[in-house]
Amino acid sequence: MAEKGRPVSRSSISSDDEKSVMETPASDLVVTKYAMAADIVNAVLKELMSAIKDGVEVGEICDLGDRLMSERIAKVFKKEKDALKGIAMPTCISINNCVCHFSPLRSDPPVIIRDGQMVKIDLGAHIDGFIATTAHTIVVGASSVWLPSLACCFSDSENKIKGRRANVMLAAYNAMEAAIRMLRPGLYKNMEITDMIDKIANIYQVKPVENMLSHELRKNKIDGEKQIIQNPGEKQRSEMTKCSFEKFEVYAIDILMRKTRILDSRTTVYKKVDDLVYSLKVKASRYVEQFSFLFQPDPCSKSLSFKCFFFFFFCFRMFLSAAVNKYGLMPFTLRSFEDEKLAKMGVVECERHNLMRPYQVLYERDGEFVAQFKSTVLIMPNGLLKITGFPLDMNMLESDMKIEDQLITSLLNSSLKPKKAKKKPKTDKKDEADGAQKKDDVIEKQAHVETQNVDMKTQNMDKKSVPSNERDGVKAVRKN
Structure with a gap:
């Protein structure tokens, strides 16, 4: 606190402002670091999607994801020795009724992936504390598979995803896409996004996982102050801080859909409490x-x-x-x-x-399915920048449920970067006068063209028909 009568240093204020800018996407360098982390996460996610097959152990996929992230992270920003970089969310592979955060220990009994299982992949990386996370859901043997050699997805159209699996996947993905589009500054509040998630879940006759949070991302902080809650209880809804969204904020929109109630299990993923000074x-x-x-x-x-x-x-x-x-x-x-x-x-x-x-490992009842989709989004002045995640292959899904609400469909079909509206033509007297003037200009141009045509005809005349001593007179007439 400044002493009474002593002016606050402008340099200190400017340095604070500069620091805040250098820690948000208002800085081009920060956007670059977010993009680098996102590229790593997306690339590793592609490889994991192709590696998940019948007979593969979950622990092997988790090790593969963490190893690939570490290898790619080590190759970027080598010159900045002070910049910390690494894994922001260890690879978690949650199957069927396992909701999230399943990352088994090496001493645990092996969990084997089988055809027909719904597999959720969750991972994240950071460059200099700027975090990019993502999550995607696939069905083994049915979902489209990323082929690195062809740089494209291959879909098995004969083995589509149907029934409850299709419903939870469509609900989670569409809810995430709608939530992302509601991050536009000045248009929506966080609780309005909560209500939208509930509406989409009701259309597909599923439920969002209770009290799951999507967080604002800040430098070195994966769980920022601003939050978006899904399917809150009465107590959680009343305690949730209402907030809006602003330019240069970053969010991890994380949506999980389920069919029934949740059961608890052992935890293996943790993070240090960041607001506690420890000695x-x-x-x-x-x-x-x-x-x-x-x-x-x-x-x-x-x-x-x-x-x-x-x-x-x-x-x-x-x-x-x-x-x-x-x-x-x-x-x-x-x-x-x-x-x-x-x-x-x-x-x-x-x-x-x-x-x-602790990041709790939660379970549904046996025989149920949980779908998860998560993307990292930057709120920029020219629109929303979705830097992680892949589109869901709709050709692989069959569902009797369909979104018919025009407000929801228009929201889902809206662009992340809306086009600038064209200026409407003015209709005042000044414009009418301008229009009349333009007509006069057109008439003058037409007359000028006709004059030029006449001149061209004159030029094409046989020079022999004009005596040499009179040609200068013709030129003078043309000039006049």
Whole structure:
């Protein structure tokens, strides 16, 4: 706070403004970094879509996605040594009734992908903290497959997606596309997007997954303050902060559609809580207080208690330090740690002390299906820039449900970058006078053309018919 009577430094204000510009798409360099992260994510998503086949293990696909992202990320922005870059969302492969965030540990029993299963692919990357994420849903053996050699998608038209699977996929994809188009500044609020998602879900007779959030993206922050909630309860709806959208904001629009209720499961994806200042020394003292019961008066048990205490604290400290140094504020999977046992013990203490935020793995009832589509969108002055995600192959889907609401169809058919409206012709007296003047100009031009034609005829006359001593007179007449 500035002292009374002392003017605030203009340089400090300008530096703050410059910093805010350099952290939003108002800067061309920031747009470039978003685009680079998006290119990496899209390229890896294509490869994963072609790699998902009958008999492949989920863990192998997760490892493949993370490895491909890391390899591509290492090749960009090499000169900026201070710029952090890496995985912003570890590859998650969720099958059928598994809703999201499934990234199994290497020690877990293998999960095998089979034909006919609905597979959701979720991943993200960042360049210098600027995040691009995406999610896509395919049906193994039925969805179009990306062929890298031909740089195109191949569709098996004989094995289309039908029934409930088609309905949840169409609902999720169309809801995402509608939500993206409602991000235009000054037109809609976040809760209006929530209502639109519900309307589209009702058309296909499905339900959005309760209380799932689409977040604003900021530098080094995957869960920004502005949020769009889907299918909220009464309490969540009342607590949700109403907001509008502005130029140079970035959003990850994440839509998940389901048929019935949700069941919970174990978590393997976490991120560090970003608004908590942490000190290992302070936490060490609190840790000692909480485990003071281990210090038994019995000399025989005292040594064992000390060993247990320092072992647990060592796991806690080593895990937190490794997670922060390697991933910063980005989500990560426990599978990425070499020592899974140490990671599992360490994350329990971190979560208990509210140092880590879990990304819960949720499940539907057996036999049900969940579809997910997610895209990263930049709000630019000339329109909306969708940088991640692929279009859904509508030729592969058959559904008895159809969107007939004209407002929704017009919204879905609208362009992300609307064309500038043409200026309407003026009808005032001044325009009438201008029109009359234009007519006069046209008449004069026509007369001038006729005169030129006459001159051309004169030029074509036989020069012999005109005496040489009179030719200068003819020229003079033409000039006049």
